[in-house]
Structure formats: structure tokens, C-alpha cells
Amino acid sequence: MASITLENAGIDFPIGLMDSGSLRSWIVSRFNSEKHKQSKLTFEALSPINASFQDGERIGLIGSNGAGKTTFLKMLAGVYLPTRGNIYTEGKTSTLFDLYLGMDDEATGYENIRIASSVLGFKQSEISHVVKDVEQFTELGEALYRPLRTYSAGMRVRLAFCIATSIDTDIMLIDEIIGVGDNHFLDKAKQRMLNKVGQTKMLFLASHAYFVLRDFCHKGLVFSKGKIVYEGNIDDAIDYYDRNKHVL
Numbered sequence: 001m002a003s004i005t006l007e008n009a010g011i012d013f014p015i016g017l018m019d020s021g022s023l024r025s026w027i028v029s030r031f032n033s034e035k036h037k038q039s040k041l042t043f044e045a046l047s048p049i050n051a052s053f054q055d056g057e058r059i060g061l062i063g064s065n066g067a068g069k070t071t072f073l074k075m076l077a078g079v080y081l082p083t084r085g086n087i088y089t090e091g092k093t094s095t096l097f098d099l100y101l102g103m104d105d106e107a108t109g110y111e112n113i114r115i116a117s118s119v120l121g122f123k124q125s126e127i128s129h130v131v132k133d134v135e136q137f138t139e140l141g142e143a144l145y146r147p148l149r150t151y152s153a154g155m156r157v158r159l160a161f162c163i164a165t166s167i168d169t170d171i172m173l174i175d176e177i178i179g180v181g182d183n184h185f186l187d188k189a190k191q192r193m194l195n196k197v198g199q200t201k202m203l204f205l206a207s208h209a210y211f212v213l214r215d216f217c218h219k220g221l222v223f224s225k226g227k228i229v230y231e232g233n234i235d236d237a238i239d240y241y242d243r244n245k246h247v248l
């Protein structure tokens with residue numbers, strides 16, 4: 001059973017307008033009113049959202065650059081805690097963003113499997129499964145004994161993508177990662193994603209590629225300036241975004 005409930009959950013980012021103590025901050029503060037300064041100190045990246053998501057939902061996040069899709073995903077993942085409201089999650093969550101988090105250029109592929117697995121919160125007992133999976137899926141062979149700094153961009157993607165998708169979870173959160181690697185890997189990655197998505201109970205996927213959204217999702221949320229401005233089936237949501245993107 002997987003579920004996510006958002007109760008007025010929103011995110012304000014602190015944005016340092018000025019370096020305190022700098023000459024620039026002193027000059028600006030002399031000419032700006034206190035009210036103006038306060039209004040610039042936080043930025044509402046996500047307006048409060050009330051929503052609830054259940055087992056079986058496959059949700060595409062649509063919106064222009066800076067609309068709030070990644071912030072929303074990171075809030076669902078617990079990377080960002082809501083600065084307002086609450087979020088309740090039931091089920092094990094995995095993320096496909098920040099793929100290289102914790103990875104070390106000087107460590108070998110095998111060592112990085114262990115590093116990344118602990119960053120992703122995999123249990124010790126799961127790591128041997130991840131190692132076998134990486135050996136079979138990535139086709140990196142002997143390269144797994146070499147330091148990561150010797151890998152091409154495509155080889156890095158193979159390793160990181162495979163680790164991140166190795167353990168089955170209830171809720172998958174994916175941010176625009178499909179579209180990387182060579183065609184051979186892309187086909188394999190897509191097939192793997194379809195299998196994983198088939199097994200997972202809930203999916204949230206942010207993408208600018210309509211075919212990806214249509215392939216994986218049945219429902220769409222359109223974001224604009226930190227707000228969900230449309231919710232509907234994926235074709236209608238894409239159509240809404242396409243017709244209105246010049247004003248969103």
C-alpha cells in the first residue's frame with residue numbers, strides 16, 4: 001500500500017539578497033525600506049498544495065523551466081521538508097534525480113556501488129543484489145575496477161542509473177533523466193523503466209518530453225510559477241500546457 005497526502009504543503013526558499021556586512025549590503029539597506037528587504041528574503045517556490053495520491057497512480061509533472069516540478073519531487077522525496085503544511089507518506093520511496101550524489105571520482109565502480117547504495121539508503125543485505133545487477137545490466141565489465149574519473153559521461157550514467165533502479169520500491173520519483181546515454185543504453189533503460197514502473201505502486205515523473213510522459217503516466221499535473229494550474233488525464237494535461245505555455 002502506498003499513499004501520499006499533502007496538507008497545505010508548500011516550500012519557501014530562503015534567498016540571501018545581500019551579504020550582510022558587505023559595502024553593497026550597507027548601501028542597498030540605506031536606500032531600501034525594511035518592508036522591501038523582507039519581501040526579498042524568501043521565495044515561494046511551491047504554493048501550499050492540498051492533494052492526495054493513491055496506489056496505482058502514474059503522474060506526469062509538466063511545466064516550463066522553473067515552474068516547480070523538481071521542488072515538488074524533492075518535497076515528496078523528503079529532500080526538502082515543507083516550510084508550510086504537512087506531508088504524510090506511506091511506502092518505500094526511491095528517487096531518480098541527483099543520480100551522482102555521494103559518488104567519488106577517485107573510487108572504483110565497485111566502490112561507488114557501495115557508496116551510492118548507502119546514500120540511497122539500501123540495506124546491507126541489498127547491496128550484493130545491486131552489485132550483481134550492475135554487472136549484468138551496465139555491460140561495464142572490467143571498467144568496474146577502474147576509478148570513476150576514467151569513465152565517459154555515458155558510462156557514468158549507466159552505473160548511476162542502474163544503481164538507482166536496482167531495488168524495487170513502492171513510490172518512484174523521477175526527474176527528467178531519460179534521454180541520456182547512447183541509443184543501445186537508452187533502449188535498455190527504457191525497457192527497465194517500464195518494468196520498474198510496472199512493479200512500483202506509484203510514480204511521479206517530471207519531463208519536458210511528451211512521448212515520455214505519455215509512455216509512463218496516465219495522469220498529468222501542470223505547474224506554473226509554483227502552483228498546480230491543471231490536473232487531468234495525461235493527454236488533456238499535455239494539451240492544456242501546449243495551448244497555454246506562452247502564458248504559463
Ligand SMILES: Nc1ncnc2c1ncn2[C@@H]1O[C@H](COP(=O)(O)OP(=O)(O)OP(=O)(O)O)[C@@H](O)[C@H]1O
Nearest residue numbers: 013015043045063064065066067068069070071072
Ligand atoms: N535551492 C533553491 N534556492 C532558491 N530557489 C530555488 C532553489 N531551488 C529551486 N529554486 C527556485 O524554485 C523555482 C522552481 O524551481 P524547480 O527546479 O522546481 O523548477 P522546475 O519546474 O523543475 O524547472 P526545470 O524544468 O527547469 O527543471 C525556480 O524559480 C528556482 O529558481
